[in-house]
Amino acid sequence: MSGDSLGKLFKVTNWGESHGPAVGCVVEGCPPGIELSEQDIQPYLDKRRPGQSQLVTQRNEADQVRILSGTVDGKTTGTAISLMIENSNSRSKDYSEFAKLYRPSHADFTYQQKYGIRDVAGGGRSSARTTAANVAAGAIAQKVLSEIGVEVLSWVETVGAIKSQLPIEQITESLVESNPVRCPDQNIAKEMEQKILEIRKQGDTIGGVVRCVVRNMPVGLGEPLFDKLEADLAKAMLSINASKGFEIGSGFDGTTMVGSEHNDIFYRDEDGAIKTHGNNSGGVQGGISNGMDLDFKVAFKPVATLMQKQKTVDLNGDEIEYQGRGRHDPCVLPRAVPIVDAMAALVLCDHLLRYRAYRA
Template identity: 80%
Template sequence: MSGDSIGKLFKVTNWGESHGPALGCVVEGCPSGLSLSEDDIQPFLDRRRPGQSQLVTQRKEGDKVRILSGVVDGKTTGTAISLMIENNNPRSKDYSEFAKLFRPSHADFTYQKKYGIRDVAGGGRSSARTTAANVAAGAIASKLLASQKIEIVSWVEAVGDIQSTMSPDKVTTALVESNPVRCPDSNVVNQMEEKILEVRKQGDTIGGVVRCVVRNMPLGLGEPLFDKLEADLAKAMMSINASKGFEIGSGFEGTKMHGSEHNDIFYKNEAGEVKTHTNYSGGVQGGISNGMDLDFKVAFKPVATLMQNQQTVDLEGNPIEYHGRGRHDPCVLPRAVPIVDAMTALVICDHWLRYRAYQS
């Protein structure tokens, strides 16, 4: 009942805390015979790790992954794959004073009231550091999906009110990785970077939007009712720390349209495939992928830890002032991009395996 797992056929169970000795995950359901090594996983973690630039937290973690089980002679065995990432640079003393108070918009208050105890150092299980294990698992899922030519590309589309207008079909991974913001639009990337550095200097934070497109999507992924593809994607995205919104296809903008404008009209292309002229559905209809690109957005709030004085209450509810401590992202978006990639891969891989089982 702890809510540490995601997926049915491709199941990932996450474990560990921000300032514990290590964190990691167990991946069940990966087919046997997949070529897999730590070198396949490490590049995904390198994209997420802290300390990459002045735009993110300066915590220095190598995030080196170890495969503890489920791989023999470079091949998956079909049994559980256990992955571990050691924590080498925790500074738990930065959090000692927070044991006596509840930080605004953190999980301190809710964890304390639900469990009667909480891990103060780094937030424990509520820390975004736990996403490292999900990214490692996502690397395995991504390798399986690559065998089906399924491509996942996520990028920063907005920082605050600075918005990219770049067409999704022009976005490439190379463009996304060409700058530390991870925005492929050269028209706004400098403004975004300056904005993040500005709020960091002020001891403040800022949020924004990550967009994701999945290309070469198979037709038929997803289930009716509760396991709709977009429902599982929404759950996965909303599990990411600081995420506050999910929309697919036209999203909330679709509420401003008439049905005659919004309907995706079918046609047959030159290859004999049934496609749609528009993609307001975001690639999903009736909870099942229709063969068009998946297209969705995830909204991320400003990070809750500010390097400013704030008012809050202590454990007894008495008013108290506190100042943020530790190493934190002024904007989660650059590091959220590989996390969105990974969580998308986990959901798509799980549904692909379910579809394959259904077909057999």
């Protein structure tokens, strides 16, 4: 058994290693007749691509995607779509000394204990490099969702203790993409950028929160009991490297309210649609979308690789000292934004197809 696949009707199987020849995925269940080319996918990968600013890893990968199957004459055929992204700028020698030790807060120890073997170069399957394939698959999912007007939009809400104050209603993709941090609050974005650069100079790293809103949501996505929409979203988000928390709607803040404050009161709008005053539910009730915007947050820890000396143990358990090498993000947040978008789209696309199967 392996955990390389996500989804039931819209199913994505991820493959490849950080320093292997390529990473990629196979997408099954995409409806036929959807216009799809590499040019449709590439803009999403460009957002995730390393080396795009001083705030992220300087590994220089073009991340050019190739569609190997599943399309003809620029349209999906309904058969499996295979996507490949070549690795062209790996430097495995940067990791050779790590074969003899376990890096703090990395997957070195756990992979070794589980499998009895591990890919030292770049962390192999545990590397965030594998998320490139998920972003490519997510681009296909977003094309399916766009047919019904669904918009997935993520942004950096916090870096460390620095938090955006911009109201969610004012946030647009153009604001998110207007700076390298991907924070729509321009003044706060400058503070975040300065903080990340300061942390990088210290050889340290910093975490934060990505927030996501999904607008124009249909009613009825999600399947109780174990496939509730928020449960599948949580699984997808917590599968992202460095993610450590998931909140939807009021999240943990809801624990400080009483029920009369927290309840989202139903009403009929001027178009006759049932809506709610407030959205503490985050767009999901009983595990099923209620038509309000999805609103959730994903917490990301500081990157584990520091350019500082740290203590650890070698394969024999003896204490040693080591210092990180290679090219790493001082903060994953800017590049995590398109990954959160993609994982949300994959879950929503799968549940949309499942809903259509029920109501066909």
